[in-house]
Amino acid sequence: MQQQCVFKQEARKLYLDAEGNVDFAKIQARWDELKSVKVSLGNKYFTPEVVEKARTLPQQDQQRFLDLMLAGLTNDDSSVGICATRPEDYDFYAFYLEQLIRDYHQIQGDTKQLHDWNIPIDEYVLTKINPTLEKVSMRARVARNVKGWNLPPSMDKEERIKFESKMVEVFDSFGIPGKYYSLTPGHKNQISDKEADELRHKHFLFNDMTTDNYLTASGVASDWPYGRGIWLSEDQTKMIWVGEEDLLRIISIVQGNDLGMVDKSLHDLLTGIEKSGLQFAEHPVYGVITTCPTNMGTGKRQSILGKFPNITKQGTDEKKLKEIAKQFGLQARGCGGEHSSMDKEGTADISPSARFGVTEASVTKRLYEGLIKLYEIEVQAGKE
Secondary structure (H helix, E strand, C coil): CCCCCCCHHHHHHHHECCCCCECHHHHHHHHHHHCCCCCCHHHHCCCHHHHHHHHCCCHHHHHHHHHHHHHHHHCCCCCCCCCCCCCCHHHHCHHHHHHHHHHHCCCCCCCCCCCCCCCCCCCCEHHHCCCCCCCEEEEEEEEECECCCCCHHHCCHHHHHHHHHHHHHHHHHCCCCEEEEECCCCCCCECCHHHHHHHHHCCCCCCCHHHCHHHHHHCCCCCCCCCCEEEEECCCCEEEEECCCCCEEEEEEEEECEHHHHHHHHHHHHHHHHHCCCCECEECCCEECCCCHHHCECCEEEEEEEECCCCCCCCCCHHHHHHHHHHCCEEEEECCECCCCCCCCCEEEEEECCCCCCCHHHHHHHHHHHHHHHHHHHHHHHHC
16 A cells, blocks of 8 residues: 655654754654564664764754655655655764665775776677667666755755755856756746646656655755756757755656767766766765665666567566566666556566666676677577
């Protein structure tokens, strides 16, 4: 049964005492209750040692510590259950977050995130894998937050609107033809609900965030729809989400067969934003700072929409494709992305699962090499 959405201020009251201070016994009781359902990483690393350290913090910092865990405390099915509230959280609360991040990303030793956008054109060509892959929907996106701004979970309405205004200035000057569409009531670029739904139908704009319990409980969805919108290039191949889970989700979509082309398009976007003077938030070890620690590292997700009717038995066996993809370090999702289903042609969104400890270039390489294996199995399944 689907949980009813709970908003941040409502969720956090459950873990405060009569004076409004953080009640660690209530937090512990809830984590203990959830252990009979599913143990998230937030739960796993909420140890007596962590609690002892957290209790020594000033009350304001204890309140922020609680905010980190609200998504996990509120959602029974949470796997990670942590949302950072500020870029500096990853250092300030390292006594809790470091071991959690190292566990999720399987970080060994002194691994440090490096970046490399040296991705060749004409090398990762999909028609070399299968001649039918002539015109494929290829997508790459990166999550980015901006130095000097809070992360979405702790922004108030005023800061959200101020950040959106800053980004409109960037869009007006960064040299790529396009238009900004705002969801903010009263904004000069505000669009109607109908226009917003049309953009969602094209898989451009993100959904109403107040329908997602992770986003509402963590505070990401607070003040909806203020400070939210999308910049879309004239040719509709580049887009930038403003004010979703991260301050920016920068996306490139190319119809074709050369993975290097979608990377070039994405890097052009990133370069344009950086030239405007914005500084992206980075951690010296973890790389790109994101609200959810699972996206730390490159912050990059690259995918194609491919058809696998034989492996999935015309879309009726999604589990099999997901299991095979996992063997090659890939994720298989429905044709509408996360939490969606595959169609009767077995259309799936295929992407590498690694974010940390890999470069942007190696993400592309891993996707290409994994697709070679997947399509070999797909062809063989058609002969059986």
